[in-house]
Amino acid sequence: MKRRAAPPRSIARRADAxxxxxxxxxxxxxxxxxxxxxxxxxxxxxxxxxxxxADLGGFVTKGLSPRPRRGNAPPRTCETAxxxxxxxxxxxxxxxxxxxxxxxxxxxxxxxxxxxxFGETRDEYVQVARxxxxxxxxxxxxxxxxxxxxxxxxxxxxxxxxxxxEVVGAVRRAAPDLxxxxxxxxxxxxxxxxxxxxxxxxxxxxxxxxxxxxxAVDLKGRRPVLDNVxxxxxxxxxxxxALYMVHRVHREIDLPIIGMGGIASAVDALEFMVAGSSAVQxxxxxxxxxxxxxxxxxxMEAWCRTQGVRRVRDLTGTLRLPAGMPxxxxxx
Amino acid sequence: MPFDVxxxxxxxxxxxxxxxxxTLEAPRLARAARPGQFVMLQVREGHDPLLRRPxxxxxxxxxxxxxxxxxxxxxxxxxYLSHQPAGARLKMLGPLGNGFALPERAPRQTARRxxxxxxxxxxGGIGVAVxxxxxxxxxxxxxxPLLLFGARAHRDLxxxxxxxxxxxxxxxxxxxxxxxxxxxxxxxxxxxxxxxPRNGGVELYVCGPTPMMRAVGGLAVDAGVPCQLALESQMxxxxxxxxxxxxxxxxxVGEPVYRRVxxxxxxxxxxxxxx
Ligand SMILES: Cc1cc2nc3c(=O)[nH]c(=O)nc-3n(C[C@H](O)[C@H](O)[C@H](O)COP(=O)(O)OP(=O)(O)OC[C@H]3O[C@@H](n4cnc5c(N)ncnc54)[C@H](O)[C@@H]3O)c2cc1C
Ligand SMILES: Cc1cc2nc3c(=O)[nH]c(=O)nc-3n(C[C@H](O)[C@H](O)[C@H](O)COP(=O)(O)O)c2cc1C
Ligand code: FES
Numbered sequence: 001m002k003r004r005a006a007p008p009r010s011i012a013r014r015a016d017a018x019x020x021x022x023x024x025x026x027x028x029x030x031x032x033x034x035x036x037x038x039x040x041x042x043x044x045x046x047x048x049x050x051x052x053x054a055d056l057g058g059f060v061t062k063g064l065s066p067r068p069r070r071g072n073a074p075p076r077t078c079e080t081a082x083x084x085x086x087x088x089x090x091x092x093x094x095x096x097x098x099x100x101x102x103x104x105x106x107x108x109x110x111x112x113x114x115x116x117x118f119g120e121t122r123d124e125y126v127q128v129a130r131x132x133x134x135x136x137x138x139x140x141x142x143x144x145x146x147x148x149x150x151x152x153x154x155x156x157x158x159x160x161x162x163x164x165x166e167v168v169g170a171v172r173r174a175a176p177d178l179x180x181x182x183x184x185x186x187x188x189x190x191x192x193x194x195x196x197x198x199x200x201x202x203x204x205x206x207x208x209x210x211x212x213x214x215x216a217v218d219l220k221g222r223r224p225v226l227d228n229v230x231x232x233x234x235x236x237x238x239x240x241x242a243l244y245m246v247h248r249v250h251r252e253i254d255l256p257i258i259g260m261g262g263i264a265s266a267v268d269a270l271e272f273m274v275a276g277s278s279a280v281q282x283x284x285x286x287x288x289x290x291x292x293x294x295x296x297x298x299x300m301e302a303w304c305r306t307q308g309v310r311r312v313r314d315l316t317g318t319l320r321l322p323a324g325m326p327x328x329x330x331x332x
Numbered sequence: 333m334p335f336d337v338x339x340x341x342x343x344x345x346x347x348x349x350x351x352x353x354x355t356l357e358a359p360r361l362a363r364a365a366r367p368g369q370f371v372m373l374q375v376r377e378g379h380d381p382l383l384r385r386p387x388x389x390x391x392x393x394x395x396x397x398x399x400x401x402x403x404x405x406x407x408x409x410x411x412y413l414s415h416q417p418a419g420a421r422l423k424m425l426g427p428l429g430n431g432f433a434l435p436e437r438a439p440r441q442t443a444r445r446x447x448x449x450x451x452x453x454x455x456g457g458i459g460v461a462v463x464x465x466x467x468x469x470x471x472x473x474x475x476x477p478l479l480l481f482g483a484r485a486h487r488d489l490x491x492x493x494x495x496x497x498x499x500x501x502x503x504x505x506x507x508x509x510x511x512x513x514x515x516x517x518x519x520x521x522x523x524x525x526x527x528x529p530r531n532g533g534v535e536l537y538v539c540g541p542t543p544m545m546r547a548v549g550g551l552a553v554d555a556g557v558p559c560q561l562a563l564e565s566q567m568x569x570x571x572x573x574x575x576x577x578x579x580x581x582x583x584x585v586g587e588p589v590y591r592r593v594x595x596x597x598x599x600x601x602x603x604x605x606x607x
Contacts, residue, residue: 042573049333062575070590077568077576082379084568088575091590236379264379287569288374288383290336290425 019304020311021297023057025278026204026256027179028140030057030112032297033312034269037260037283038063038116038142038183039088043102044109047290055294057279058112061098063144065118066127068094078216078225083237083262084284085214087228090118090147095128099135107137114181118144121151122167126174133175140179143171145194146187146210146232158185158210161197168201181258184208184249191245192252199255206249207258207281209242235284236262243275250276250317264292266299273315334571335361339424341416342398350405351458351490352414353390356424359397364427365389367434367466368562368599371426372570373401375413385409386567386594388462388539389427391494399426402461402491428570429598432466432537432560438474449535449558451477452524454548456517456540457488462562464494466537471498478502480524482517482544486510518547525555533557542607549602559602565593572596582606 021032036047036059043061044053053059071091078085093102098115106113115132119125125143132141145158145167157163168182182198184191186209195206211232216225224230242261250257259277263269264285272280285292304312339356346352361371372384391400405411416422438448451470453463460481470477479502483489489511495502503520504512513519517540524534538548539562552559565577572595579597581604582588588606591597 039575040569040573046571046573050336062573071575071578073580074576074578074590075566076578077566077574079381079383079566079568082382084382086568086574086576091575091578235382284382284568287574288372289423290569290571 017310019301019309020313021301021304023279023313023316025258028058028112028205030279032057032300033273033277033279034293034297034300035059035112035114035258035279035281036286036293037281038144039086040283040286043093043098043106044113045102045105047286050290051294052110053106054110055297056111057297058114058139060114060116060142060281061102062092063090063116063118063147064092064095064098064128064132065090065120066095066124068092068097073227075225075227078231080214080216080233080235081237083233083235084287085216085226085231085233086211087226087231089228095131099131103135103137112139113137114140114142116142116144116183117171118147120147120149122170125167126170129171129175129178133177138178140181141171141175142181142183142207143168144183144210145198146183146185156185156187158194159188161193164194164197165201168198168203172202179204181205181207183210184245185210186241186245186261187213190248192248195249195253195255199253203255205256205258206253207260208249209238209245209261212238212241234262236264238262239268243272246272246277247275247319263296264289266296266303269296269300270303270315273312274317274319276317276319278313278316333364334426334428335364336423336425337361338421341418341420341422344416344418346414347402347490348487350487351402352405353400353402353491354413354416355393355398355400356422357398358424361424361426362392362396362399365392365399365465366427366431367469368432368462368560369427369429370570370598371399371401371424371428372567373413374423375409376416376422381409381412383568384423384425384570385413386428386564386570388562389465390461390491391464391468400464402458402464402494404458404490425570429594430596432562432599434469435473435475435535448475448532450531450533451475452521452534452536453477453479454517454521454536454538454540455479455481456544457483458490459538459540459544459562460491462539463537464491464498467495467500468498471500476501480505480517480520481512482506482520482540484508516547517544518551521548521551525551525557536560536602538562538602546607549605552602560599561602561605563593563598563600563605565598567594570594580606
């Protein structure tokens, strides 16, 4: 058998060098760029049988409201092509139970813990943020702007730039000590407009995207499958839509981005970084592959090693666009 | 504690064109399993379908290194599963869920002792899949389980050999009368509930389609007989994090609540479920 020639020394050395996976995302420093997304990771401890939380860059809790919420009537979910719809109705234990029962259990978990926050009114967002400000073991808050505003006829906060400015500004003042991530809804004509409003009001970081509105029909019964009629679409099906939105916001707004939407592998995650994300969140994949998040970290490192990328953060926003086309084509 | 393992398919038998018995190698999972628990099983590689399917642990065959799953092809996912050959590896997460509350071991020779309830397993259709493991475990605890099995037609009475091999007495009902009594399984149950309780009476373990469980649960509650229901639900995750699988429950004190079928169940006392 013929022996393969040894690789040139420079490449050999490069391939052996450790890859630096750490990323800075605004005021947050993460061990690696992979976080678990809100609503798909419980309060963290649910995953202890499957992985070490310290192997993640961090995770985001289920959305927290001032009081516990039961959520919507079942059926709450429906599988769709390469995705799923959910209308959980933001069921959660409430911010007090989170602080008393859930957060203490995470004291020594060794990773960044972010609390996802929502409210049906501006004041509810503020109440939750104020309770969380200064909580030991909490590293940041993420505002879910996809929640309907009950004082404004049920339109989502995140589709109205004035509402975004109002709620983000109020939370900024209520929780001055915590890094503030604003999570954008994709259910808007131009997501850059929402991103700009969040920036003006004091967001440190943008995360995008939340789920896309969708529905499923039970043909035989001529009924909607979900009791709530409408749900949020997530999973691999939404990846191209989400990737485009990350690209768009990255070109338009100067704030660090945590990208998400259908990420199921290290390659998916790295594509989001190249499109402009500093870190990523993984959601629906946690349901059908509970160890995917931490395996992704290892695969990311391996990819960087074989490609000679020494620091994963160097990939952020390195998309090579066709000459003369700074933002990409505006129409297909 | 649950395990997520790439389980190898050791055997995959078609019991009839719609019903399959698959044997998967997963020693740690098999050792940890209790009757009434389930697994989340990948039906094939890739994202079509995206989610794993919840499947009851039908049996842990002697040796304790494998689990068997009895399933019916009802849609895409189960159809893909039925094409998996021996030797394939499928990701399997489990054992999950609470499992049945089991009676204490009966002291020797006292299975008929006053105060010992006779376990009656009430199955509707493919719901029967949860019972072989339970029946064998009850036998080991010195009990004498009786299976009441109702289905649409003769060909839906799948897995009977799993009970016959253990000499578990069974009574059958079919809606079209093609085997056993004609009608619903409740027809078999009602006389047993009416009988004057001898030797401690009976207790029910129930699994089947929702209307059937509603009916049987109602009969049991009215008769004051202990009754555990093995519920089904759409289950994206199986581990309590998506909150998708909930069922409405009315606890004895306080407001109705939504409970997660995957982690707070799938076994619930009939008296608690408020459909
Ligand atoms: C805890 C638990 C244990 C289960 N154990 C078994 C088992 O041992 N053997 C077995 O054959 N099946 C079992 N099931 C049901 C099984 O999970 C479904 O049949 C399967 O997910 C269907 O997948 P599919 O892609 O083939 O069908 P789909 O295309 O998803 O559905 C086809 C049809 O089946 C109905 N359906 C799908 N899932 C369910 C469900 N969970 N409950 C009721 N109706 C459903 C749909 O409404 C549709 O009409 C169990 C379910 C649960 C929750
Ligand atoms: C069942 C479910 C529940 C969710 N709950 C929340 C939530 O409470 N707050 C929130 O901001 N996003 C929530 N999300 C959205 C996810 O965090 C994520 O933005 C979205 O699912 C897209 O990512 P994915 O395709 O990787 O899942 C939820 C998603 C799912 C599927
Ligand atoms: S299936 Fe996800 S919480 Fe039960």
